[in-house]
Amino acid sequence: MLTRLGRSTLKVLDYTGSLGLLIKETFTSLRVAPIRWRLVLEQMLTIGSNSQLIVAVTGAFTGAVFTAQTCFQFRTFGMESAVGSVVTISLFRELGPALGALMVAGRVGSAIAAEIGTMKVTEQIDAMRSLGVHPVDYLVVPRALAMLISMPLLVVECVALGIIASWIVGVQILNIAEAPFIDNILKYTTERDMYISLCKGFFFGFVIVFISCLQGLNAKNGAAGVGQAPTSAVVISSIAILIFNFILTFALNIIFPMS
Amino acid sequence: MIEIRELKKSFGPQLVLDGVTLSIHEGETCVVMGRSGSGKSVILKHLIGLLHADSGSILVDDEDITGLEERELTHIRRKVGMLFQSGALFDSMSVEENLAFPLLEQGVTDKKIIDEKVAEALELVSLAGEQKKMPENLSGGMRKRVGLARTIVGRPRCVLYDEPTTGLDPIGTDSINHLIRRLQKRLAVTSVVVTHDLKTAFSTADRIAFLHEGKIYFTGTPKEMQESADPIISNFLNGISEESEL
Numbered sequence: 001m002l003t004r005l006g007r008s009t010l011k012v013l014d015y016t017g018s019l020g021l022l023i024k025e026t027f028t029s030l031r032v033a034p035i036r037w038r039l040v041l042e043q044m045l046t047i048g049s050n051s052q053l054i055v056a057v058t059g060a061f062t063g064a065v066f067t068a069q070t071c072f073q074f075r076t077f078g079m080e081s082a083v084g085s086v087v088t089i090s091l092f093r094e095l096g097p098a099l100g101a102l103m104v105a106g107r108v109g110s111a112i113a114a115e116i117g118t119m120k121v122t123e124q125i126d127a128m129r130s131l132g133v134h135p136v137d138y139l140v141v142p143r144a145l146a147m148l149i150s151m152p153l154l155v156v157e158c159v160a161l162g163i164i165a166s167w168i169v170g171v172q173i174l175n176i177a178e179a180p181f182i183d184n185i186l187k188y189t190t191e192r193d194m195y196i197s198l199c200k201g202f203f204f205g206f207v208i209v210f211i212s213c214l215q216g217l218n219a220k221n222g223a224a225g226v227g228q229a230p231t232s233a234v235v236i237s238s239i240a241i242l243i244f245n246f247i248l249t250f251a252l253n254i255i256f257p258m259s
Numbered sequence: 260m261i262e263i264r265e266l267k268k269s270f271g272p273q274l275v276l277d278g279v280t281l282s283i284h285e286g287e288t289c290v291v292m293g294r295s296g297s298g299k300s301v302i303l304k305h306l307i308g309l310l311h312a313d314s315g316s317i318l319v320d321d322e323d324i325t326g327l328e329e330r331e332l333t334h335i336r337r338k339v340g341m342l343f344q345s346g347a348l349f350d351s352m353s354v355e356e357n358l359a360f361p362l363l364e365q366g367v368t369d370k371k372i373i374d375e376k377v378a379e380a381l382e383l384v385s386l387a388g389e390q391k392k393m394p395e396n397l398s399g400g401m402r403k404r405v406g407l408a409r410t411i412v413g414r415p416r417c418v419l420y421d422e423p424t425t426g427l428d429p430i431g432t433d434s435i436n437h438l439i440r441r442l443q444k445r446l447a448v449t450s451v452v453v454t455h456d457l458k459t460a461f462s463t464a465d466r467i468a469f470l471h472e473g474k475i476y477f478t479g480t481p482k483e484m485q486e487s488a489d490p491i492i493s494n495f496l497n498g499i500s501e502e503s504e505l
Contacts, residue, residue, distance in 0.1 A: 032330070127347035130307050131361045131413070132336040134329055
């Protein structure tokens with residue numbers, strides 16, 4: 001039992017160390033190597049633009065369902081007018097960033113790990129190295145920059161669609177009075193909620209891109225290894241998002257306290 | 260040009276190279292032979308810094324590359340190119356883009372120069388006009404040729420060939436063998452060819468090094484190897500397995 005615990009701890013430490021080294025190498029690359037902006041734009045299209053639909057659908061239906069449930073509960077106390085603000089603050093602070101990031105981890109993280117993993121097992125990465133090109137410069141940096149730019153924007157989109165869906169469900173379907181619904185959103189939602197949303201989006205993007213790149217770069221054992229890489233990337237990224245979401249909630253609440 | 264001194268490498272408990280010492284002279288074609296799994300490709304990967312030695316040293320133009328970091332190896336990799344067993348083409352890029360890749364990374368930006376160099380390299384490997392094809396539409400032999408064209412497009416002084424004829428039919432094998440000789444003559448490159456294919460070895464080598472039990476067991480000309488009375492060499496050449504393997 002103790003041996004197993006020790007082994008698992010060592011594995012986690014080893015993995016964290018590899019992740020740290022990849023992040024360090026990425027920062028080194030940003031310092032010493034030219035940024036391939038064409039690749040960054042291509043990746044922004046793949047990571048950002050092509051993820052819009054899934055993020056928008058996630059935000060919209062989360063906002064819709066959360067509004068309906070909140071309304072059913074609050075109606076018993078005669079507090080329907082607070083539904084809009086509760087949903088909006090929750091979307092900004094928690095649901096938008098966390099659910100958006102989980103969806104991006106599933107769609108983009110798996111694709112990154114599969115692509116880099118395939119390149120690894122087919123010796124394309126070794127070929128790249130043999131041609132004097134550092135794989136981190138060419139593969140990781142453009143994806144990292146694209147993700148760090150795209151993810152906060154995707155979170156904004158997710159939250160915005162959630163709020164629109166909340167208005168449709170709350171005001172148009174469940175007949176909450178529009179004026180207090182909107183007033184309360186404007187009264188209780190502050191710029192601090194938006195900062196928290198953007199910070200979380202940025203940080204979750206950071207987590208997804210480095211974990212996915214690492215899983216790809218560590219792929220081995222042929223097709224089986226390539227198959228394993230995206231699965232692990234999604235599982236590890238999702239767990240990391242959930243854990244860091246908890247930590248960030250407390251940390252960001254200190255930096256941007258509720259008024 | 261390349262000097263390998265007492266190179267040792269293990270993977271886990273398995274000792275693969277146990278003190279390899281070998282010199283590769285400027286302009287020659289040196290073939291490294293040995294049985295499958297003997298560590299031939301491992302030697303090759305050390306010569307370009309894709310693997311790091313446990314001990315020993317590798318000198319390229321008198322510069323010890325064993326302790327160099329990945330980013331410090333760039334100038335070595337401009338001098339020494341490598342053809343991978345599978346060709347290792349970038350499968351998301353066309354033939355043309357594969358060949359343009361090392362040029363762009365070396366800072367060549369003029370499209371006309373890139374097009375000229377790409378066409379010239381493809382002509383050298385007898386694939387003129389195949390610029391627009393994708394790797395998935397190429398045969399195994401063509402992939403190796405394109406891989407070779409990508410290796411030589413930046414004009415390295417030394418080319419490493421990792422099992423260049425594995426998986427090819429006899430005619431494909433013969434054409435790659437001719438190509439290796441032709442490139443050596445036309446570009447005056449130093450070549451290191453790793454193979455267990457006797458035909459490739461004897462038709463391309465100026466000198467053969469035979470790897471056995473992690474060490475260079477024999478070096479000599481193809482003729483000297485063919486005439487060797489050593490039982491290990493003659494068993495290898497005649498394809499006779501040892502009793503313990505039966």
